[in-house]
Amino acid sequence: MKEPVVIKANNFGILIILDKDLGFDSLLEAVGNKFKESANFFGNADMAVAFDGRKLTFEEEEQIIQAIIDNSSLNVVCTVDHDPIREAQFKAKLDQIAVSKDMSLAKIHKGNFRSGKMMEFDTGVIIIGDINPGAKVSSKGSIIVLGSLKGEVAAGIDGNNDAFIIALDMNPIQLRIGASIGRCSDDSETYSKAKDLEPKVAFVENNTICIENLDKNALDSLRL
Incomplete structure (x- = not known):
């Protein structure tokens, strides 16, 4: 007997x-049952989802996604249209979502970074x-540095x-944001050392790193 719902998974x-002939209500029930059976296998991973076999309206697609959520611990982060290179599309979609969630997922590190210490955060x-x-x-x-920035940050x-880069005391050896680099030896139009103790924010404008006092206007201009 033909399976009404078949699941194929890749890394992303x-x-x-x-089934293109089954009534939608019966199909919806079959989707729920299928994902309930597979819940332990998928766990609570973030996944992109694509549909094949029949055309779905937006409302039908939403109902199927809800059935998946109700019967598993999967987090459906996006849907992707049918395409021969679907796996690459899945990865691209998930990468975009990771970037958009960047600061909401910001890590917190407590402690000083002494000379010779290097650390990279994803x-x-x-x-x-x-x-x-x-x-x-x-x-x-x-x-964001809740302290003195006197080393190098990228x-x-x-x-x-x-x-962007924020520090309560900004007096770095070097700053890098994206493809732009500023060093303490550069001229004042490109980069300037902060000699006072006012909080500062560094950001890129016209391919140049700019440093300003951290005030409401500066905060409003930051792109999160």
């Missing part, structure tokens, strides 16, 4: 093949402590020029 998503990071000369911190997202290392 799930292809659900649906999200944004909030550092409670100092980054001393000779230390280096890199992040795919933005970096934000948006995967090419994210919208990343």
Whole structure:
């Protein structure tokens, strides 16, 4: 007997093949039963989903996704249309979502970074402590330093020029945001050392790293 619902999975998503002749209410029940049986196998992973076998209206697609959620621990993060290179599309969609959730998933690190210490974060990071000369911190997202920044930091290392760097005391050896780099020896138009103790924010504007006092106007201009 032909299965009304067939699930095929790859590393980044799930292809659900649906019987084109079965009534929708019966199909919806079959989807729920199928994912209830497979709940332990999939766990609570983030997955993209694609449908094949029959055309679905937006409302039908939403009902099927809800049936999946109700009968498993999967987090359906997006749906992808049928395509021969679907696996690559799944990965691209999930990568976009990871970037958009960057600061909501920011990690917190407590402690000082002493000379010679290097650390890279795959999200944004909030550092409670100092980054001393000779230390280096890199992040795919933005970096917030609740302390003195006197070493090297690189934000948006995967090419994210919208990343920013905030420090309570900003006097770094080098800053990098996306593809832009500023050093303490550069001229004042490109980069300037902060000699006071006012909180500062560094961001990219016209391919140049700019540093301003951290006030409401500066915060409003940041792209999260």
